[in-house]
Amino acid sequence: MTIPVSISVNGRRYDREVEPRLLLVHFIRDVLGLTGTKVGCDTSQCGSCTILLDGVSAKACTCLAVQADGASVTTIEGLAGDSELHPLQESFWNKHGLQCGYCTPGMILASHELLRCNSDPSAEEIRHGLEGNMCRCTGYQNIVRAVRDAAETIQGGTS
Amino acid sequence: MFAPQFDYYRASSVAEAAALLEQHPDSKVLAGGHSLIPVLKLRLAAPSALIDIGRIDGIRGISEEAGRIVIGALTTHAEIAASATLQSGATALSEAAGMIGDPAVRNRGTIGGNVAHADPASDLPAVLRCLGAEFSIAGSSGTRTVDAADFFEGLMTTAVEEHEILTAISLPSGSSGQGSAYAKFSHPASRYAVIGAAASVTVADGVCSAASVALGGLVPAPVRAAAVEDALAGKALSAGAIADAARCVGDSLDDDEVLGDVYASAEYRSAVAHVWVGRALTAAAARCG
Numbered sequence: 001m002t003i004p005v006s007i008s009v010n011g012r013r014y015d016r017e018v019e020p021r022l023l024l025v026h027f028i029r030d031v032l033g034l035t036g037t038k039v040g041c042d043t044s045q046c047g048s049c050t051i052l053l054d055g056v057s058a059k060a061c062t063c064l065a066v067q068a069d070g071a072s073v074t075t076i077e078g079l080a081g082d083s084e085l086h087p088l089q090e091s092f093w094n095k096h097g098l099q100c101g102y103c104t105p106g107m108i109l110a111s112h113e114l115l116r117c118n119s120d121p122s123a124e125e126i127r128h129g130l131e132g133n134m135c136r137c138t139g140y141q142n143i144v145r146a147v148r149d150a151a152e153t154i155q156g157g158t159s
Numbered sequence: 160m161f162a163p164q165f166d167y168y169r170a171s172s173v174a175e176a177a178a179l180l181e182q183h184p185d186s187k188v189l190a191g192g193h194s195l196i197p198v199l200k201l202r203l204a205a206p207s208a209l210i211d212i213g214r215i216d217g218i219r220g221i222s223e224e225a226g227r228i229v230i231g232a233l234t235t236h237a238e239i240a241a242s243a244t245l246q247s248g249a250t251a252l253s254e255a256a257g258m259i260g261d262p263a264v265r266n267r268g269t270i271g272g273n274v275a276h277a278d279p280a281s282d283l284p285a286v287l288r289c290l291g292a293e294f295s296i297a298g299s300s301g302t303r304t305v306d307a308a309d310f311f312e313g314l315m316t317t318a319v320e321e322h323e324i325l326t327a328i329s330l331p332s333g334s335s336g337q338g339s340a341y342a343k344f345s346h347p348a349s350r351y352a353v354i355g356a357a358a359s360v361t362v363a364d365g366v367c368s369a370a371s372v373a374l375g376g377l378v379p380a381p382v383r384a385a386a387v388e389d390a391l392a393g394k395a396l397s398a399g400a401i402a403d404a405a406r407c408v409g410d411s412l413d414d415d416e417v418l419g420d421v422y423a424s425a426e427y428r429s430a431v432a433h434v435w436v437g438r439a440l441t442a443a444a445a446r447c448g
Binding site: 001003019020021023042043044045047050053056057058059062063064066067110113114117129131132133 | 160161162163164165166167169189192193196197199200209211213260261262263264266267348349350
C-alpha cells in the first residue's frame with residue numbers, strides 16, 4: 001500500500017506517494033534529500049532529528065510521513081533567510097555551541113521551540129528546555145551560552 | 160530502524176474508526192504515535208493496519224462538565240501540562256504530564272495513547288488511579304465508562320477491547336482543602352518512571368480527612384497504597400506523620416509483582432518507594448488550600 005501525501009517543507013510543497021511505515025525523518029532525508037536533519041538514536045531520546053511540525057518541535061524519527069500529510073515542516077535548511085543566518089545559527093557559531101555538529105540541527109530547532117515558549121530563558125531554563133537533545137562533544141556549556149546569546153539578539157539587546 | 164509493513168487508514172470520526180477496527184483484524188489505533196511507533200520500530204508488534212484517529216474532531220481538549228474535568232484522548236502532554244484548569248483542579252496530572260520525556264515528545268504524545276499503551280514505567284496511569292479517573296471507551300455498539308481501578312488490568316493491558324477506542328478521560332474537579340502531587344524517580348537516560356508516586360490529600364479542621372496514594376513504575380499496573388492512606392486518616396499532615404505513613408507503602412506492594420531491571424532491582428525499588436511516596440504527600444499537603 002502507498003498513500004499520497006502533500007507536505008510543505010521549508011515553504012515548498014512536495015506531493016509524493018509513500019509507504020505508510022515511512023518515517024518523517026526518512027521522508028525528509030531520503031525522499032527529499034534534505035540531509036541536515038539527522039538520525040541519531042532513532043528512539044526519540046537524542047533529539048538530533050528535531051524539526052518544527054506546524055511550528056512546534058517534534059522528533060521526526062517518531063512520526064510517520066502520513067501523519068504529516070498536509071502539515072508544514074521546517075528543517076535546519078529552512079531556518080535561515082535568503083542571505084542571513086537565523087540568530088540561533090549565528091549564536092551557535094559565535095559562541096562555539098558545536099564541535100562535531102551532528103546534534104546541532106536538532107539542537108537549534110529545539111532551541112527555537114524553547115525561545116518560542118520563553119523568549120528570555122535563564123541558563124537553568126535553557127538546560128531544562130533542551131533536555132531532549134543530547135550533545136556528546138560540548139558538555140553543553142557553550143550551547144547554553146549560545147541560546148542565551150540568541151535570546152538577547154532576538155530581543156534586540158547586546159550580545 | 161524500520162517498522163514492519165502495515166496498511167494505513169485515516170478515520171474522520173469515532174464511528175468510522177470503530178468500523179475500520181472491525182474491518183481490519185489485528186489493526187492498531189494510532190494517535191500521536193509516541194508509544195506505538197517505538198513498539199513498531201522494535202518489532203514488538205506487527206499490526207496489519209494502523210487506524211489513525213489523530214485528526215478526529217471532538218476528542219481533543221480539556222473541558223469542565225458537572226463537577227468533572229473531561230480530557231479528550233487526543234490531548235497532548237504539553238496541553239495537559241499547560242492547562243490552568245488542570246493545574247488548579249488536578250495538579251498531580253499537569254505536574255506528571257510536564258515530566259514526560261522532553262518538550263518535543265510532549266508536543267506529540269497524547270494522554271489517550273499513553274494510557275491505552277499502559278507501559279508500567281509511564282507516569283500518567285498512577286496519577287489517574289490516584290485521582291479516581293473514569294475512562295470513556297467507544298465501540299460500534301456505543302460508549303461505556305470504566306473506573307481507573309478496572310481500566311488498568313496488568314502489564315500493557317487495559318480494559319479497551321480489540322475493536323474499541325479510548326475517547327476521553329474524566330476526573331473529579333478538585334475540592335477545597337484538597338491538594339495533589341506527583342513525585343518521580345526518573346530513569347536517568349529514558350526519563351521513564353523507575354518509581355512514580357501520586358498523592359492526593361484533603362485537609363479539614365487541620366487533619367487529613369481523605370487521602371489517595373497510587374504507585375507506578377515499579378508494578379505492572381498502578382496500585383493504590385491503602386496502607387499509607389489508612390495511616391494518614393485523621394492525622395495532622397506533619398513531616399513526621401507523612402514519613403511514618405509513607406513507610407507503610409510496603410504493605411501495599413506484592414513482592415512477587417514488583418518489577419526490577421538492570422538499573423534498579425525489585426528489592427531496591429521496594430526499599431526506596433517510601434521516599435517518593437513521602438515527597439508526593441509532602442507536596443500535596445503543601446497545596447491544600
